[in-house]
Amino acid sequence: MSHENEDPKLKHLFDGSDWNVYETKVLNLGVGAPGTDLLEPCCDIFQQATAHRLKYEKSENRSLLFQYGPTSGCFDVRHEIAKYFSSMYDSAMKSEDLIITTGASQGLHFSLSTLVDFNGYIFVDEYTYMIALDSMKEFTTLTIVPVKLNDDGVDLKDLEAKVRERCFKPNGKEFWAMYYTIPTYHNPTGILFSPAVCRGIVALARKFNFVVICDDVYNILSYDEKPPHVRLLSYDARTDTDFAGHVISNGSFSKILGPGVRLGWLEVPPRLKPILERSGIINSGGCFNNYTAGIIGSLFELGLAQSHISRLYEAYKERMKAVIAVLNEQLPESCTLIVPKGGYFIWISLPEHLNARDFLTYSLEHEKIFFIPGPRFALEGDNGKHCFRLSIAFHKKDKLVDGITRLCRALKDYIKTLS
The missing domain is CATH 3.40.640.10 (Type I PLP-dependent aspartate aminotransferase-like (Major domain))
Structure with a gap:
């Protein structure tokens, strides 16, 4: 056992982990944080405010x-x-x-x-x-x-x-x-x-x-x-x-x-x-x-602050509407979603006999798309094992639309492999 602390010299909270939303090899649809494009104006406005x-x-x-x-x-x-x-x-x-x-x-x-x-x-x-x-x-x-x-x-x-x-x-x-x-x-x-x-x-x-x-x-x-x-x-x-x-x-x-x-x-x-x-x-x-x-x-x-918040709001709204439109059209009929009227997140339920963790493995293998399975949000065991959460906050609309389209395709294929 080492007697010294080792520092990986990370640049942000998600660095060096499966959650790394900046990793281009995987499309991470799990992180609830604003994206780079939304934070870019912060340097200028905070400089003025400071x-x-x-x-x-x-x-x-x-x-x-x-x-x-x-x-x-x-x-x-x-x-x-x-x-x-x-x-x-x-x-x-x-x-x-x-x-x-x-x-x-x-x-x-x-x-x-x-x-x-x-x-x-x-x-x-x-x-x-x-x-x-x-x-x-x-x-x-x-x-x-x-x-x-x-x-x-x-x-x-x-x-x-x-x-x-x-x-x-x-x-x-x-x-x-x-x-x-x-x-x-x-x-x-x-x-x-x-x-x-x-x-x-x-x-x-x-x-x-x-x-x-x-x-x-x-x-x-x-x-x-x-x-x-x-x-x-x-x-x-x-x-x-x-x-x-x-x-x-x-x-x-x-x-x-x-x-x-x-x-x-x-x-x-x-x-x-x-x-x-x-x-x-x-x-x-x-x-x-x-x-x-x-x-x-x-x-x-x-x-x-007011103009910056307004800008983020419009981006989130556009992204949420675009993602919901894709899901409404392409999500398998055996799955359900709660359509949110605001916020960051979308909750999808698979047929109850399926496991979202297994689908995550399939999704990463076939489409390089990451999301968060339901049990991560539950205190007790496998509660919510057939559910998963998507976030609309980080990626631009076009990337989200492409990612959700591929996710729905992967989900249809995954369900077919089990039937």
Whole structure:
């Protein structure tokens, strides 16, 4: 065993692995990240925003951008974020409700470690974001409980039964459990939770006093008619007589500006923000990403963020529509797909006796196309073994259309070999 660390000198997260979306020998349809063409303008717009912010720091702000920041993040930055997303959501986002984070993954970890009894539970959809599952498993004293997922969201009867069976009084923390979900353009299935399901989740959270944290990173990526409420948080209305604050919206710029920015935010109700701000992890260093937050503030102030987000949105919309058109025409009749109205992902189901992992092997051998089989998104064994997820984010439309066409051809041939 070596006594020295070896560094492979990688250039990005996917480098050196099966996930390498930059590897031209394989068409990777699995990675949920914006492509090179979409990130290319970032150098120029961030250069402008940085010059703008540093001029302000030097002339007016005593270079406080380089100081420990306020725990929630500087108000001017939170104001710019709130102003933009209020217009996108058609509902008010308040600056005072925001806490700056380094992205949705860190926001989840921070909320979980601060708010939930370590002898408690995390309820998750039976298919969910796989890296969130990996993060949750690090909390070895917490029990993760999968809940059935329907075409319109979580199965409320199953959620209530599992919550009721496990409920207890927390010791030293605000909540005994968390329900983690992606209610808007769900990862991996692409579904949008219905208003009835959203209202039901809030009712159960209030009744059994658990916290709901929503991974809200796709909310403004609506490609059809925008739903009236794009945040589950909006169903936890402060005007309700039984409001206490049980829902947190966990946002990020990774999908709409660039993942390397490492900036996000938690939108939290009044009773929970002081608890989060008293956490030692945020008090030790102040704002989790004070410098970059300042640059992002200038990016919005100059209107550069808005135009960049609009550009990514149009590209994603074009790609999603093109992929769905191919699938509707060429996917084998024995297979089904959930047609998403927004977001990044498409969920395809094979006939139940087939295995998506076996098809992946076939696809790589015959068409050099990679995707993610369903069990990677499930807590339990082979759950979802006949399903797989596609992403529309990284590749340009023409490459996606060609790839999906070849994938459908490979799937038809694969099914024939087993008949």
